[in-house]
Amino acid sequence: MVDTRESALAAAELVQDAGGEIVGKTRIQKAAFFLERMGLGSGFDFYYKHFGPYSDDLARALHFARELGLTVEEDKKAAWGGVYTVFRSADNVGDGLDEPRHKVLGIARNSNPVALELAATALFLRNEGTAEPWSEVRGLKPTKATQENLKLAKKLYEELREVEAPVELPAF
Amino acid sequence: MAVVQRIRDPIHSLIEFDDSDVEAALWQAIQTRPFQRLRRVKQLGFSDYVYPGASHSRFSHSVGVFHTARQLLRVIQAKSQTPYKRRQAETALAAALLHDIGHGPFSHAFESVGKTLGLKLARHEFVSEALIRGSEIAGVLNQLGSGFADDVAEVIKAKGPRTLYDAVVSSQFDADRLDYMRRDRVMAGSKHGGIDYDWLIANLDIAEIPIGVDDVGAGTFPTFVVGPKSIEAAEAYVLGLFQLYPTIYFHKTTRGVEKLFTELILTVFRLALDGAANETGLPDSHPLIQFAIDKDNLNRAQALDDTVAWGALPLFADATNAIVSEFSQRLLERKLYKAFDLRAAIKKKLNPEMSPLEMEETTDRIAAKSLEKIDLWMKDKGHKVLKDDGIRSPYKPIEESNGPLNQILVKTQTGSVLDLAELSPVVSAIRPYKFSRLYFDPGVEDYTSDLNSIVEGECHG
Numbered sequence: 001m002v003d004t005r006e007s008a009l010a011a012a013e014l015v016q017d018a019g020g021e022i023v024g025k026t027r028i029q030k031a032a033f034f035l036e037r038m039g040l041g042s043g044f045d046f047y048y049k050h051f052g053p054y055s056d057d058l059a060r061a062l063h064f065a066r067e068l069g070l071t072v073e074e075d076k077k078a079a080w081g082g083v084y085t086v087f088r089s090a091d092n093v094g095d096g097l098d099e100p101r102h103k104v105l106g107i108a109r110n111s112n113p114v115a116l117e118l119a120a121t122a123l124f125l126r127n128e129g130t131a132e133p134w135s136e137v138r139g140l141k142p143t144k145a146t147q148e149n150l151k152l153a154k155k156l157y158e159e160l161r162e163v164e165a166p167v168e169l170p171a172f
Numbered sequence: 173m174a175v176v177q178r179i180r181d182p183i184h185s186l187i188e189f190d191d192s193d194v195e196a197a198l199w200q201a202i203q204t205r206p207f208q209r210l211r212r213v214k215q216l217g218f219s220d221y222v223y224p225g226a227s228h229s230r231f232s233h234s235v236g237v238f239h240t241a242r243q244l245l246r247v248i249q250a251k252s253q254t255p256y257k258r259r260q261a262e263t264a265l266a267a268a269l270l271h272d273i274g275h276g277p278f279s280h281a282f283e284s285v286g287k288t289l290g291l292k293l294a295r296h297e298f299v300s301e302a303l304i305r306g307s308e309i310a311g312v313l314n315q316l317g318s319g320f321a322d323d324v325a326e327v328i329k330a331k332g333p334r335t336l337y338d339a340v341v342s343s344q345f346d347a348d349r350l351d352y353m354r355r356d357r358v359m360a361g362s363k364h365g366g367i368d369y370d371w372l373i374a375n376l377d378i379a380e381i382p383i384g385v386d387d388v389g390a391g392t393f394p395t396f397v398v399g400p401k402s403i404e405a406a407e408a409y410v411l412g413l414f415q416l417y418p419t420i421y422f423h424k425t426t427r428g429v430e431k432l433f434t435e436l437i438l439t440v441f442r443l444a445l446d447g448a449a450n451e452t453g454l455p456d457s458h459p460l461i462q463f464a465i466d467k468d469n470l471n472r473a474q475a476l477d478d479t480v481a482w483g484a485l486p487l488f489a490d491a492t493n494a495i496v497s498e499f500s501q502r503l504l505e506r507k508l509y510k511a512f513d514l515r516a517a518i519k520k521k522l523n524p525e526m527s528p529l530e531m532e533e534t535t536d537r538i539a540a541k542s543l544e545k546i547d548l549w550m551k552d553k554g555h556k557v558l559k560d561d562g563i564r565s566p567y568k569p570i571e572e573s574n575g576p577l578n579q580i581l582v583k584t585q586t587g588s589v590l591d592l593a594e595l596s597p598v599v600s601a602i603r604p605y606k607f608s609r610l611y612f613d614p615g616v617e618d619y620t621s622d623l624n625s626i627v628e629g630e631c632h633g
Contacts, residue, residue, distance in 0.1 A: 004543040004544050004546075005544045008540075023386060023387055024385070024386025024387060024572075024573065025386065025572040026385045026386050027386055047295065048297065048331060049331050049332070050330065050333075051332070051571060051572045054572070060561075063540075063563070064540050067536050067537050067541075068540050078389070078573070079387075080388070080389030080390070080575070081381075081575060081576060082383075082571070082573045082574060082576065083573065083574040083575070084386045084573050113386040114388055114390050117385055139326060140326070140329065140330050140334065141330075141334070142335075143334070143383065143391045143392075143393055144383075144390045144391070146391075
């Protein structure tokens with residue numbers, strides 16, 4: 001997606017459909033990834049990075065959404081020492097009637113972002129042909145993939161699978 | 173250990189391989205077909221259109237990364253508080269040597285074609301993993317133990333540090349960056365971006381740092397940090413990377429050549445996929461056509477390299493397709509499109525008394541609005557105008573949240589670990605490098621005044 005306006009609107013709609021606010025670049029990236037894989041997305045292309053599936057196109061679109069005044073970003077200091085970004089809608093950019101998108105984005109918005117990253121990574125690996133994605137997630141992310149976080153990630157994945165969407169998420 | 177093999181290198185002078193099992197195996201890995209192919213993939217793609225000396229290969233870079241990785245492993249051996257893990261170290265060393273094995277011809281341009289057409293084998297990480305796990309390289313690596321090749325592939329696939337040893341392959345101080353930033357400037361003949369490498373390595377240390385995702389912490393992690401005596405060397409390292417982006421990696425002319433090549437190959441692949449390969453000037457048996465129509469075949473991908481693409485240019489020149497014919501001639505004769513620098517055009521129209529930060533922020537806003545208009549304006553221009561934009565921080569983006577893994581960290585005299593930006597006003601002032609450019613041939617049609625009008629309208633809108 002190279003058109004500046006079109007991609008910025010798609011990014012702004014993500015924020016709006018998440019209820020007007022979503023906390024963190026990982027939450028928004030992984031939420032958009034699930035939307036794409038469930039047939040509910042806007043055409044963002046994802047590839048694998050250290051923190052799981054990632055879209056340069058979406059990062060670029062978010063930048064333009066902010067510069068065009070469609071969203072507002074606020075950086076905040078996290079207790080763990082990093083900086084995270086809060087994305088807010090600045091304008092009404094869509095009809096907000098797409099129920100499955102709302103559900104997916106609502107689940108992502110309220111999720112633990114570590115679990116969301118693990119769940120998105122597992123789905124990415126599964127789509128790439130990995131037979132045992134959860135086991136590979138443990139290998140790729142040993143620090144984050146604690147037993148507790150994996151349990152949360154699997155529960156989150158099942159929650160997302162229950163959303164009725166044009167493309168059903170695979171069971172694994 | 174006895175030295176059994178030697179390579180002379182313009183950056184490291186002498187790179188030696190000893191008779192240890194791991195170095196003997198890695199020397200064998202260098203002799204494999206996939207690794208020898210790297211001699212025919214240039215490290216800097218089309219940079220030699222600007223810097224004629226910058227024609228070095230990914231082969232020499234990869235061997236340099238191996239050498240640098242060995243130095244970083246010595247830092248771990250000397251400074252880690254935990255016992256040295258030989259198997260993990262050897263895995264990291266092999267991953268460092270093999271990290272670029274999957275790059276296609278003119279790496280980044282080819283990846284861009286692959287992204288547009290959804291070609292899995294144009295993604296170098298995917299190909300690297302497949303070659304390490306499944307080609308003759310796997311046989312060589314597995315001499316070092318069962319599953320060794322898979323372990324090496326996992327290090328590359330992780331695309332970031334999972335252990336301290338992985339930091340040798342992917343971190344702010346990884347062997348890849350420490351080699352390419354030194355090699356590329358020397359080969360380009362540039363004096364930008366010099367660093368005090370020996371002092372930096374001598375002062376590297378290890379510290380446990382927190383990691384997290386968005387607003388939630390996710391434990392701690394050991395990685396490389398610099399000691400208090402090398403703050404200036406670390407500053408030069410960040411500044412060096414910052415300077416190399418506009419001057420070499422994102423040079424406007426180099427990127428312009430990449431855009432022409434990308435459009436050329438995209439057109440060729442589309443024609444081949446539509447059964448119209450005869451319009452490209454290439455025979456059906458040409459490796460580029462064979463790859464286009466058999467895109468999931470690893471052997472077809474491995475048959476491609478820079479020399480195959482260069483060799484195709486004179487054949488493309490006879491193509492019946494106008495874009496293929498014109499763009500190949502342009503590449504052969506260096507008759508390039510000229511760049512219109514959107515951000516520079518905007519800055520010229522802004523109040524010069526603005527602070528640098530205000531100037532950047534205002535330029536960001538006007539550039540976004542101008543690009544909206546330019547997208548509409550471009551709709552009937554076809555291949556006569558090409559667009560390129562991007563943003564790059566001097567830091568390696570390992571985390572999505574901007575946490576310590578994305579920073580250059582300094583272990584102070586008191587043992588606390590701080591972001592270099594907190595200690596260095598120069599580093600804290602650095603902003604990501606951004607560019608927005610339009611390319612066209614002013615000799616055919618000069619769009620400068622059209623574009624300036626759009627900018628003018630947005631500056632006063």
